[in-house]
Amino acid sequence: MKLKYYEIDENELLKKTGNEKRVVIKLPEGFINYSSKISEFLSKNGVDAIIYASPVYGACDFVSVDIKTIFIGEAEMPYLKKVYKNIEFVEARYEYDVKFLRKVVDSVGEKIGLASITPFIHKIKEAKKFLEENGKIVYIGKKSRRTKYDGQILGCDFSSATSIANMVDGFILIGDGFFHAIGLAIATRKNVFIANPLSKEIKKCDEMKEKLLKQRYAIIAKAMDAKNFGIIIGEKKGQTRYHLAIEMKKLAEQHGRKASLMMANNITNYIDYSDFDAFVSTACPRVAIDDAMKFKKPVLTPIEFEILLGERDWNNYEFDQIL
Ligand code: SF4
Incomplete structure (x- = not known):
């Protein structure tokens, strides 16, 4: 199912509902405009969706729930697995060609740290390979207790990047928006280039x-x-x-x-x-x-x-x- 530029797997969504006849759906701000699309899809498959009508900020954003709740778009936080009793996640992905990173190759140093966020993280290994083919030495930091994937950062957790900061000249963040990039630059004290797979633009975040x-x-x-x-x-x-x-x-x-x-x-x-x-x-x-x-x-x-x-x-x- 397409939600704006992103895809979610319908089969996975149905699987995550389990045998429930009623689920709460939590959507990030960018997807709230697709509430009825998701609701109608689940309804056709015999599940009543209750769209959560307050803002949802991330996989961190829940209190105890009685009804099964499905977060759309986010990756789970591994350390909360035991607490997530009635909670499931269906990640959103954006498919892109990593070759757009060619635009950043001449601007970054020889040793690069790579970081990304949920909708783009599935291509991080491919991105690494591409940059290595273009003469770079590329590092991807390990996931943390709050992140599901190596190289993944959150607005509150840059540890995968800080763990490799002393080995690299700078970072490429495959992502959109400035918040993560500024946090990454402050946390690692390195230059950060934002490579945006949506616009295919490369930006530096120094000024911001x-x-x-x-x-x-x-x-x-x-x-x-x-x-x-x-x-x-x-x-x-x-x-x-x-x-x-x-x-x-x-x-x-x-x-x-x-x-x-x-x-x-x-x-x-x-x-x-x-x-x-x-x-x-x-x-x-x-x-x-x-x-x-x-x-x-x-x-x-x-x-x-x-x-x-x-x-x-x-x-x-x-x-x-x-x-
Ligand atoms: S930055 Fe961290 S605490 Fe804030 S919404 Fe994102 S995951 Fe949650």
């Missing part, structure tokens, strides 16, 4: 990375005089970091600031109405970074909070990761 770092610096500065912090815990199972939140609360108190724990499933600007001066989000890193403009009050990552309190130097800025 500098812009983001300036924005983060300004947000830390804005929070500098805050006396009372809300430390947010993500309720979604794959984002919950209780221990880190408690650590952040203690750290605030050691530095003479007040702090209270908060919990949310979707973190929205509702928090701006609370009487906290600023927030530290221990949930998905995207909340503080990607959604920054949605909040009136500053929302920091735990690493930024350490910088604010003088526990870490700005030159040691790191992208928040859930490892």
Whole structure:
């Protein structure tokens, strides 16, 4: 079945429903426009689909469920297998010819790290072979407990890339969008080229990375005089970091600031109405970074909070990761 540019395997989808007569379907933002297509397909095959009507952010994004739930588009997080009792995944794929990487061959150094994200990761070995045929030495880092495939990165887990960073001159990220690329560049401190299989374009993310770092610096500065912090815990199972939140609360108190724990499933600007001066989000890193403009009050990552309190130097800025 075609969903925008991507394909999902109908047989796999039916298989994943098991013997259930009713399933919840969770779709990422880009696929919500295909709700009725999926619903009608399942209905024709004797299964009632309940389309989840709130935003879905990733394989991390679930709480306990009674009805079987199928995530479309995402790859499972292996470490959550035991917790995913009633949850299945049907990945989306985009078929592309790796030869478009020829455009990046002359720009990157000799030793390259390769990384990718779910819809494009199935071609990463083919991409490696192609780049090797074009004279490069190519490394693909091992998967982590949160990623299913070697070379796969998440917006909160760049460990497959950081594990090979000292062996390479730079990275090629086979993916679309800047969020993963900027995180990859900050986490590895290497040049990153984004090779987009959809547009076949190659882009560098340096400018966007500098812009983001300036924005983060300004947000830390804005929070500098805050006396009372809300430390947010993500309720979604794959984002919950209780221990880190408690650590952040203690750290605030050691530095003479007040702090209270908060919990949310979707973190929205509702928090701006609370009487906290600023927030530290221990949930998905995207909340503080990607959604920054949605909040009136500053929302920091735990690493930024350490910088604010003088526990870490700005030159040691790191992208928040859930490892
Ligand atoms: S925590 Fe955030 S970045 Fe990580 S997988 Fe979930 S949605 Fe993606």
